[in-house]
Amino acid sequence: GSGDYASVADQFVKFYYDTFDTNRPALQSLYRPSSFLTFESSQSAGVADIHEKLTNLPFEKVKHNVTTTDAQPVSGGAGIIVLVTGSIQVDDQPKPLNFSQSFLLMNDGSWHVAHDVFKLIFPAE
């Protein structure tokens, strides 16, 4: 049905952040050799580079809270673009930080992350 992309997006978002928060090395199975990750404006490409970036972030404990997930079907359903907003709490930081993350998911038999852009958001002055 026409709502399937939204359901795939919701399931992906839940799986992605659960995995990020509990078993970060396992995220690498979601990427492909042609994938890109931009994390706080630093770009990585390919499974090995992305894995190294994600497993060497400067924090240990992390918890994401998703506030919104907006999805659109790309190329008649071959892909899904997703914009997530939420907050992230790391280590013993007293307050969560806002983040925004954009994904382009593609299906090559299974859904994977072709593009991933993560950015922290600091309050406007």
Next chain:
Amino acid sequence: GSGDYASVADQFVKFYYDTFDTNRPALQSLYRPSSFLTFESSQSAGVADIHEKLTNLPFEKVKHNVTTTDAQPVSGGAGIIVLVTGSIQVDDQPKPLNFSQSFLLMNDGSWHVAHDVFKLIFPAE
């Protein structure tokens, strides 16, 4: 060169928000019949619907301030995914609001907006 997508993204972002803030009806030239816009979780599709949405937003004066623009080449350069963060000031609102906006730009002879997702960001508690 390999940096061209970043330059296209920067030029697009400047043009998009300048046009949004000074001549909003002209944004419709950036969309195509297959384009999607999700504005604050409300989805529009196609040039006419997107035009109607953008020109009937509940504010008159608007000014975007872009804080960050992160781009990646899609499908070997046929497309560009862009994540923008920044703030938006509308009408006589005393304070700007944070926003995040994700674009998938495609080139059919000229660069256009295939996908557009806009979301306001409210500070984490």
